[in-house]
Amino acid sequence: MATIYDVAKRAGVSPKTVSRVLNGDAPVSKKTRSSVAAAMDALGYVPSLAARSIKSQKSGLIGLITGAISTVNEVVTAGGLPELFIVQGVQHVMANSGKTLLIADTAGQQERVPTLIRTFREHRVEGLLYVADFHKKIALPLPIDGVQTVLANCYDDFGTPSVLPDDEAGQLALTREVIAQGHRRIGYLTLASGHEATRLRLSGFKTALAEAGLVYDPDLTIAVDMFGTHGEHQLIWDALDRILTNDDVPTAICCGNDRLAMAVYGILRDRGVGIPEQMSVAGYDDHRTISEALFPALTTAELPYNAIGARAAQLLLGMIENPATASITAPIHVSGRVQKRGSVTRPRRDASVVINLKGRTTS
C-alpha cells in the first residue's frame, strides 16, 4: 500500500505538501496540486486513518452492540429481530455525519459484551450505542468511562440517555381508531405480561376505552406467551375461544404484534370467522413484510424502529460534539403512526354467527 512518502517522492515534493493537497488546509500552487494529484492517482494512494487518528486522537468510529444484552428480568423471545431497522436508522444518520460504524452482535451471549467493549475501546470509538431487540430494561455490564453511550429500545436505572418507542401512545392511537370505526367491545391479546411494552400498551388501550366511555372488561384481555412455536398456536386458540364464547362477543381484537395477528387470522378463519366482516383485527409493529402481505392488509400501529435508531444516533453525535449535553436526561420517546389498512372496518350488526363455532379444537 502506497504511503504519503511514496506520493511525495513521485511528485517531487515534501510529504507535508501532499498532506496539504489531501486536506486542502493550506494554499498550494495549482501546478504542485496537479502533479501531486497525478502521483496519488498513479499509485492508487489512499491515506491511512490509523496514522491520522493517532495524531488527531479522533477515530471517527462509533461502536454499536446488538443482540441480547443482559436483560434484567429473564423474559426472552426468539423474536423477529426487527432491531435491524433500528440499526438502519443509525447507519443512515452516521453515513451523513462522516462517522463509521463498528458493529458487534452478541448473538445472545451476553458474556461476550465486556470483550466487545474492550475491542471497541481499543479502536478508540467515540461513542457507544446499545440496541435491544425489544423494549426492555437492561443493566450495562460496566460503567463506560469516557465513552459517550446511548441506549436504543432499552433503558437502565442509572439515567443513561435512551431512546424508546412510545408504546402507550401507539396503542392509544390505534385503539382510538378501532373505536372510531364503531367498535364498542374490543378483545386484546397481549404479548407476555412481563414485557415492558405489554404494560404500556395495555395502559394506552385502557385510556382509549375510558376516553370513549367504554368499560374495560378484563375477561377480554388475555396474555399470550410466545416462546418458540411449540404450543403457541394452542395458547392463541384457547385465548380466542375465551373471547368468542364470551356472553357479549367483541367485534374487534387487538393483537400484541403483527405476528400474533397473523396467527389470529388463521385460527379465526379456520373457525369460520370472516375477517374483517365478522371480526376486525389490529396488530402492532407494522412489520411490513407481514402487515402489507396479509389478506386483508393489516391495520396496525407503527413501531418506529427506524426513527428510534436515527434519533439515538443524533443524540449520540450531539453528545460527542458537545459533551455538556450528556447530562442525565429522561428517556426520549418516539411515537409511530397508525397504519390504517383493511383489517379494521365498521362492525356488522349480524356478527353473532361467531358464537356458533365454539368448541372446535386444533388438531
Place this chain on the structure above:
Amino acid sequence: MATIYDVAKRAGVSPKTVSRVLNGDAPVSKKTRSSVAAAMDALGYVPSLAARSIKSQKSGLIGLITGAISTVNEVVTAGGLPELFIVQGVQHVMANSGKTLLIADTAGQQERVPTLIRTFREHRVEGLLYVADFHKKIALPLPIDGVQTVLANCYDDFGTPSVLPDDEAGQLALTREVIAQGHRRIGYLTLASGHEATRLRLSGFKTALAEAGLVYDPDLTIAVDMFGTHGEHQLIWDALDRILTNDDVPTAICCGNDRLAMAVYGILRDRGVGIPEQMSVAGYDDHRTISEALFPALTTAELPYNAIGARAAQLLLGMIENPATASITAPIHVSGRVQKRGSVTRPRRDASVVINLKGRTTS
C-alpha cells in the same frame, strides 16, 4: 486516554517492557509484570489499535457492505431484508476469528458504494464482503485491487468468489416432499420471473415432477410480481383464481416465498378453501417469524442465510490467511433443509368443493 508511556512511568519501567507484558512475547520478571499490571489497571489503560496497526500493517478489520449493491437488471423488491441473517452468520464467524466488522448499509443508494469502499480502504480493511438482499447478479463498482473480496447471496461475471443459496436443490427437495404426501397436481406461484431464484427454483420444481413421472402443466405456474403492496393482492387473487378454476384443480400450491404463502392463506380461506384440508400450501425461505406463526405452521424450504454468511466469512478468512486460495473459483452453493410443518398434508379425495367458489372478487 492513558498511553503506554503513562503506564511505563507509573510502573517505573520502559514503554517497551509494558509492551512485553501486554503481549507476553518476551520474558518479564514476575515482580515487574505485576507492577505493570497494577499501573495499567489504575490508569484504565487500553492499548490503541490504531498505533499498533500502523506498525504491523494489519488492521484486523473486515468491511461488509449490505443493501442495494448495483443490481444488474433492475428488478427491485422492498423485501423483508432477511439479509440480516447473513450478516449474523458472518459476525459469528468473525467474532471467533479476532477480526472486527466494519459495516455499511447503502440503504438503496448504490451511488454511495464507491465512497464506502474508499472509507473501508482508509481503514485498511483486510477483506471485503458484499451481501445482497436476494440472490442476484451484480457488477462490482470497481475492481478492488489488493483487498480480498467475497460475494454473499450474489455473484458477478468476473469470477469473484461467491457463496449462493442452492435454490434449485431447495425447491427440488421441497417439491419431492409435497409429492411424497401424495399430491399429483401442484400449482406454483413464483416470484417475479426476472429473479435468478425464480428460474432456479422452477427448474428444481420441474425436476421433482419429472422424477415422479408427473406432467408439468404451465397453466399451473404463475409468476406474481410483488412490487410494494398496491395491487399485489389482486395479482395473487387472480393467479389463484386461474388455478382454482382449472379443469383439474391441484391439491397443493407452492409459493415463491413465505410472505406470498401468507397472502395465499388469507385469500384461499376468504374464498372458503380450507388449509390444509382442501389445499396444501408450501412456502420458501423459512422466514420463521412467518412460517412458525402462521396457522397452520408453514411447510417450507429453508433459505440458509445464516450458513451462507458463515461460509462466506470462512472463505474470506481463508483467502486472507492464504492469498493463494484466492484463485477464481466457481460459486459455492449452500443448501437448506425442508421444514415440514403443518401446511402440507395428504390430499383429500373430496377436494372438489374448491371449484364452487370461483367468481368472487377482492374488495
Place this chain on the structure above:
DNA sequence: CAATGTCATGACACCGGTGTCATGTCAACT
C-alpha cells in the same frame, strides 16, 4: 530602494505503539 507582507514549501518533532539491537546481571560450567 529598502521595508514589509503574502504565498508556497520544507524541516522536524510528535502521536502510541513495536522490532531490533545493545547492555547489564547473575548462575552455571570448565
Place this chain on the structure above:
DNA sequence: AGTTGACATGACACCGGTGTCATGACATTG
C-alpha cells in the same frame, strides 16, 4: 577464577500521517 549463556530490561528508530515553525521568492508600499 574466567568464560559462557540465559534472562531481564532499556535505548532507539520507525510506522504514516499532521501541527508548528522556519525559510525563500516575490509583490506591494512608502
